[in-house]
Amino acid sequence: MTTMSNRYTGSKPGRPTMKHVAALAGVGIKTVSRVMNNEPGVAEATRAQVLRAAEQLKYQLDVNAGNLRRSDRRTRTLGLVLPSVANQFSGEIHRAVEDAMAPRGIAVFASSVDDDPEREQPVVAALLQRRVDGLIVTPAAPDQSYLVSELEHELPVVFVDREPVGLAADCVTSDNREGAAAAAAHLIGHGHRRIAYLGDLSTIQTARERRRGFAEEAARAGITGQTFTVEELHDSRAAQEAATRLLTGSEPPTAIFAAQILVTLGVLRALKELGLQHRVALVGFDDFELADLLDPGVTVVAQHPEQIGRLAAERLLARLDGQRSRPERFVVPSTLIPRGSGEIPPA
Amino acid sequence: MTTMSNRYTGSKPGRPTMKHVAALAGVGIKTVSRVMNNEPGVAEATRAQVLRAAEQLKYQLDVNAGNLRRSDRRTRTLGLVLPSVANQFSGEIHRAVEDAMAPRGIAVFASSVDDDPEREQPVVAALLQRRVDGLIVTPAAPDQSYLVSELEHELPVVFVDREPVGLAADCVTSDNREGAAAAAAHLIGHGHRRIAYLGDLSTIQTARERRRGFAEEAARAGITGQTFTVEELHDSRAAQEAATRLLTGSEPPTAIFAAQILVTLGVLRALKELGLQHRVALVGFDDFELADLLDPGVTVVAQHPEQIGRLAAERLLARLDGQRSRPERFVVPSTLIPRGSGEIPPA
DNA sequence: CGTTGGCCTGACAACGTTGTCAAGTTAGTG
DNA sequence: CACTAACTTGACAACGTTGTCAGGCCAACG
Structure with missing residues (x-):
């Protein structure tokens, strides 16, 4: 009870366990457990003694071992x-x-x-x-x-x-469907009829939802526009190529809805390369840093991750x-x- | 050994353990352990039997329990x-x-x-x-x-x-120091002498390193420029305000080095707001998506995270x-x- | 002074797994 | 046929912790 030193004190290999702390503090394992878990019912002197030993050994509770035994069986x-x-x-x-x-x-x-x-x-x-x-x-x-x-x-x-x-x-x-519909409505409201939809892989559910929201809104306005739909664009390069193809074709769209962030970036590159960024409208799905700094600023449907x-x-x-x-x-x-x-x- | 069904099969509460699998397969626990860990030395027929039982119970190995006993004491x-x-x-x-x-x-x-x-x-x-x-x-x-x-x-x-x-x-x-020095050299090489340094909190080590690299390179070129140093900018708003203050002051800098990404964004906003983006040079530390799409494109020192x-x-x-x-x-x-x-x- | 009740404390089992080891089975050998 | 070697297998302890429980101590009470 006087000085605290035993063979564990300066040990090199292996981490200390409760057993070591208990030995050093001169108490039982369970008491160490109680102290380390801040459980009540430990005399103040004992608690201090255990804390001192734990500190000296730099003991850290092993939560995995505890989880194994603990009754709630939670691993946190x-x-x-x-x-x-x-x-x-x-x-x-x-x-x-x-x-x-x-x-x-x-x-x-x-x-x-x-x-x-x-x-x-x-x-x-x-x-x-x-x-x-x-x-x-x-x-x-x-x-x-x-x-x-x-x-x-x-x-x-x-x-x-x-x-x-x-x-x-x-x-x-x-609200993928509603968001895409809002984008479509926004473009239609500004007078567009020839609107291209550029979207991600149709295996991805959100892509399908956005496609649907866009198509429904277009249909509501009496626009079919099947010819302007390009899907399966999963990276910005593919999107850029698709946009370039559309914009340089005969009867190019006057507006583009980019239904995913990487598609938006690809379209932005295509527009800039063709010098069309002030002539073709663009709404992108998903916001991004700097959208306001581009010229023109990029109108987006912002999600809230x-x-x-x-x-x-x-x-x-x-x-x-x-x-x-x-x-x-x-x-x-x-x-x-x-x-x-x-x-x-x-x- | 014929049909496999016992009271565990359709159990609701609690996950199955090796004991359950062993009971269902009619083998010992250790054999289940061997099979689940793909250890050799199990007869093919036994292995199949165990796998069938495990699948039926949808048993999943508990790696935490394993880690506790395993000799390497690793939690992976x-x-x-x-x-x-x-x-x-x-x-x-x-x-x-x-x-x-x-x-x-x-x-x-x-x-x-x-x-x-x-x-x-x-x-x-x-x-x-x-x-x-x-x-x-x-x-x-x-x-x-x-x-x-x-x-x-x-x-x-x-x-x-x-x-x-x-x-x-x-x-x-x-290479924070070298990167910042390269940025300074780049601006100096383009004829600038009045270069502002806008940096992050000086408690952050990389910020200090960049500051140092920049200052050393400037000194090498015979530029002192203490008046243009602003530090402790930890967000883009603060950076924007600092940049605006500098640019609208008497004797504004002809070039800015933004030593952190958020600072770069703030400076970009300030420059755009003041209509100076084509007149004041800017190099930013850390690359960002779209840096090439801005007008002008933003020159950066790109890190490689x-x-x-x-x-x-x-x-x-x-x-x-x-x-x-x-x-x-x-x-x-x-x-x-x-x-x-x-x-x-x-x- | 015997009893009660509260407070501390530690021995022991248990959590689900793996390491050790001994024992059983089978096939192969002399 | 006895004996060995190789292959399978499972009983048991152990990992570091927590839950349970019983026991020791002490003050207060009748």
């Missing part, structure tokens, strides 16, 4: 499946989720799937092997029914950005807290931001 | 501490790290610290409690010596983007594989990309 861990942690939209969702989870001590595993349908399931399986307490997933595969049994085992799953197929679960998306992430995280936390209501579907409204490019009248 | 987990997962630079590092780790089955915990010195240590502590196998850290605190004992316990730590203070460890950074991330990850993996050589310091060269704004001559 969450799986987040995204297109890519390197893309802006995903990054903002990630951050919102992290911010919602951090106060509860829940750590986030993020995984990039690159919208590859083949990679979704293995990535999710890897997360499940780590016994995450919940899952927030951007679906990339055509079907998520492989998760049905997990839902039955009470694993909370929330989908973001796209709706799942093959199972009923909470889901948070942008941080809201999507926050909502998804709140939903998941509610499920973790035992909420058992039936799955809900949240739609985050997008915002049309006029900056110039979308207000150019037809030639 | 990595901690990544970044300014923010929502920022582009960090996101690309994150992705590079993820890509390097995924083939080895190592999952990544990413944490955002927002360059808040107070948050670094708690965030790292949380990761250590989860027993990550290694750490990749962007230092935000003025001192990292709190990690010394971890290094002694053989925990691999690699620092990225900034050098650590107070301990010797692997480190991967951009994906290389930084990849190098850091490789370093960490080498340490995990037992490399014990002394810590190394890697510098990833930046690239000056002329696009127009940096080639504007002085008025």
Whole structure:
């Protein structure tokens, strides 16, 4: 009880465990556990003694070992499946989720799937092997029914950005259809009839939704415009080429709706290269830094990824807290931001 | 051995464990372990039997429980501490790290610290409690010596983007000094003498390095220019205000070096608002999407975050594989990309 | 002084897995 | 046929922690 020193003090290999701390402090393991977890019912003197020993050994609680034994069987861990942690939209969702989870001590595993349908399931399986307490997933595969049994085992799953197929679960998306319709209406309202739609892979659900919203609004205005639809554009180069082809063809469109961020960038490059940026109208889906600094400013339908992430995280936390209501579907409204490019009248 | 059904088959609560699979397959637990880990020495028939049972119960190996017992004491987990997962630079590092780790089955915990010195240590502590196998850290605190004992316990730590203070460890950074010097030389070479330096918080190491590189190059050319130095600009609004103040003052600079991405954006806004974008030269540190689409295109010193991330990850993996050589310091060269704004001559 | 009740404390089992080891089976050999 | 070697297999302990529970101590009470 006087000085504290034993053979563990200056040890090199291996981390100290509670056993070491207990030995050094001259108490039982369980008492160390109580102190490290701030449980009540430990005499103040004992607590101080244990803390001193823990500090001396630089002992850190091993949460994994604790999780194994703990009765709630929670790992305080969450799986987040995204297109890519390197893309802006995903990054903002990630951050919102992290911010919602951090106060509860829940750590986030993020995984990039690159919208590859083949990679979704293995990535999710890897997360499940780590016994995450919940899952927030951007679906990339055509079907998520492989998760049905997990839902039955009470694993909370929330989908973001796209709706799942093959199972009923909470889901948070942008209003893709309405947003695209708003873009179409905006261009039509400025007098355009020859409007090109440039979109992403039609395997991607949001792309289909946007296509549909756009087409419906065009139809409502009596425009068919099938000839101006180009899809399956997944990167900015393909979009640039497609836009160039359209704009240099006979009967070019007077306006373009770019239904995805990379498509918008490609179209911007094409317009600039052809010197048409002040003559052909453009509305893009998804906002980007600097859109206001271009000449003309780029009119966009802005999504709100941080809201999507926050909502998804709140939903998941509610499920973790035992909420058992039936799955809900949240739609985050997008915002049309006029900056110039979308207000150019037809030639 | 004929049909497979027992009370576990249709169970609702709780996940199946090896015990359940073993019971259903009619074998011992250890045999299930061998099969699930693809270990050799199991008869083909037994293996098939076990796999069938596992599939029927949808059993998934619990890697946390395994890690506890496994002799290498590895969690196959990595901690990544970044300014923010929502920022582009960090996101690309994150992705590079993820890509390097995924083939080895190592999952990544990413944490955002927002360059808040107070948050670094708690965030790292949380990761250590989860027993990550290694750490990749962007230092935000003025001192990292709190990690010394971890290094002694053989925990691999690699620092990225900034050098650590107070301990010797692997480190991967951009060539901040040289990059800033190159920017200064570029502007000087185009005839400028009145060059403003707008930089980030001087508590941030890279900001100080850039400041130094810029100042040294200016001094080499016989320019003192103290009056044009503005620091502590941590967001784009502050940068815009500072730039506006400089440009509307008496004796405005003929060129600006924006030493950080948000500063660059602020300066761009100021220049555009004042209609000076074709008259005042600008070089920014850090590249950004669309820099080529602005008018004029923005000349930048481009960093290469994906290389930084990849190098850091490789370093960490080498340490995990037992490399014990002394810590190394890697510098990833930046690239000056002329696009127009940096080639504007002085008025 | 015996009893009660509150407060501390630690022995022990258990969480789900893997390492160790011994035992059983089978095929091959002399 | 006895014996060996190779291959399978499972009982058991252990990983570091937490839940349970019983026991020790002490002050207050009748």
